[in-house]
Amino acid sequence: MTGSREENQAFENIAGYVLNSLDSDAEREEVEELISTDSAAQREHREMNETAGLLALGAEPMAPPARLRTSILDQTRLDNPGAKTQAPAGLVSRLVQSGYAASAIAAILVLAVAVTVGVQNSRLNNEVGQLRNKLNSELQVVNALREELESSKTDSMAMVNQMESEMKKMESDFGSTLAQVSHQEQIVSELSIANNALVQALRDQSWLTYVAMKEGYQVESWLANQQVPSDASGLIAVRVVGNEAVFQVHGLEQPLPGHAYTLWLIDNGGPNPVAQFSVSEIGSATVAFLLPAPLYLYSSVAVTQEPIGKVDHNPSGITVLSTETK
Amino acid sequence: MNYQGLQDLELLELVGEKDREALAELYDRYGRRVFALAARMLNDSVSSEEVTQDVFMSVWRRGGTYASNKGKFTTWLFSIAHNRTIDELRKRKRDRSRQNDDIDDHLNIEAGDMSPADAAVAQSEYAKVREAMDDLPTEQKQVIELSYFKGLTQTEIAEKTDQPLGTVKTRMRLALKKLRNSLSTEMGAQV
DSSP states (O other): OOOOHHHHHHHHTHHHHHTTOOSOHHHHHHHHHHHHHOHHHHHHHHHHHHHHHHHGGGSOOOBOOTHHHHHHHHHHHHSOTTGGGSOOHHHHHHHHHTTOOHHHHHHHHHHHHHHHHHHHHHHHHHHHHHHHHHHHHHHHHHHHHHHHHHHHHHHHHHHHHHHHHHHHHHHHHHHHHHHHHHHHHHHHHHHHHHHHHHHHHHHHHHHHHHHHHHHOEEEEEEEEOSSSOOSOEEEEEEESSSSEEEEEEESOOOOOTTEEEEEEEEETTEEEEEEEEOOOTTSOEEEEEEOSSOGGGSSEEEEEEEETTOOOSSOOSOEEEEEEOO | OOGGGSOHHHHHHHHHTTOHHHHHHHHHHHHHHHHHHHHHHHOOHHHHHHHHHHHHHHHHHHGGGOOGGGSOHHHHHHHHHHHHHHHHHHHHHHHTSSOOTTOOSOTTOOOBOOOHHHHHHHHHHHHHHHHHHHTSOHHHHHHHIIIIITOOOHHHHHHHHTOOHHHHHHHHHHHHHHHHHHHHHHHTTTO
C-alpha cells in the first residue's frame, strides 16, 4: 500500500465492501483493484470478510420448510447443463457472413447438439452409476439384514423347540409326581388305617393282658364265623374267681344303620342277650359283663346284629360269630 | 459414499462434478443458516425460500470454480447469501411495494422443524454473535445492524443516523475489527 489518498479511501472502504454497503460501483472497483495488488488490503479484506460471514449466524435460528430441500434438488435437475457447449453468437454471425452455407451452420448445430447430448448422456451415465452403486450398497445392507433375520429366526426356532421340549418334560415329570403323590397318599391312608388298627389291637390286647394278669382272668372261649370265611374273631375271658367276664371282638364290619351287635349266651332255655355294643372303625369292641351262670353251663355263644334297643329273646339277625362252649 | 464424513471442500469438489448428493449434504449443513439470514433480513417466507434456493443453485453452478485459497467455504457461502439478500432488499426499495424497514419480528416466516441437536448448535452460535454485537459501542452496533441486516448503504446510514459519511465508514471498520477479535477465537473453527 502506497498511502495515496485514493488508496487510503479504498482501504477504508474495505469494511463497506465486505458488508455490501458501498454506494457506487466505482467504490467497489477501487476496493477490488486495491485488494488485487496490495497484500495489506488483501489481509484486511480476508479478515473482514470472515467476520462478516460470522455475522450471518447472528440471525435468529430458523429452519427452512422441508419442501425447500426437495425444490432445490429438483431445480438442479432442471438446470441446463448444456449451456457451456453452445457456440458464441459472434462466431455464428461470422460464419454466416463469410459465406458458409447453412449446411455448415447446421453441422455446427448438430455437433453442438451431439456434444450436449453426449454430456447429458455422460452425466446420466454418472448418475445411473451412482444410483447403481447406491442400490448395490443398499442391497448389501438388505442382504446382511436378511441374513441376520434368518439367523435370529433360526435361533428363535431352536429356542422355542427347546422350551417346548423342556415344558413337555416338566409336564411329564409333573404327571409322574402327581401319580407318585396319589400313590403315596393311598399308602399313607392305608398305613393310617393299619396303624389305627394296630393301636386299637394293642390297646385291646394290652387291656386284656392287663385284665388277665392283674385280675386273674382266663380265656374260656374263642368265637369265629361258622358260616362264611371271615376275618372277624372274638374271645370271652372269665375271671378265675367270680362271674366277671370280658368279651372282646375284632374285624367285625360296621352294623347296618339303626343296628348294633348283640352278644348272646345260649343254653337249653334258649338265647339270652348279654349286651348290645358298637364297634370301632376297624371292627373292634370290648364288653365287660357278669355271667349269670358259669360259662360252661351254656351251650354256645353268638353275636348277631339287632335293631338298637329292640332286643328280645329271639335273635333276628344273621349270626356273625359263634362258638360252642361245651 | 458417506457424504456426511466429507469436508466442505470435498463436497464442493463433488458439486463441481454435478453430484446432487454432495449439494444435498451442503444444504443439510448450511441451508438453515442461509434461510435464517434471509428471513432475518427480508421477513418474508417466500422471498427467503427463493433466496436460499438461488444461493444453493449458485453453489451448484459455481461450485467447481471456487478457489479455496480465497477463504473458507462458509465465508464464501454466506457472502453469496448476504449479497443475494441485499439485492432482494434493494429491489424492494426500488419497487417501493414491499417495505420492511421497521419490521424486526419474523411474523411472516413459515419455518420448518429443526432437530434438537441442530437447534442447540444454532442457538449457541446465535448467542455468541449477539453477545459480541451487544459488546460493541451502541453507535458501532447500529452501523452493523443497518448495513449487514438492513442492507443500507453507507450514505443511507449516514442520513438515517445524521452522522457524517466518514464517521459511518470509520465506525463500520472499527466494529468489524472488534467483532473479529471477539468472534474469531470462539467461532473461527466452527464455520
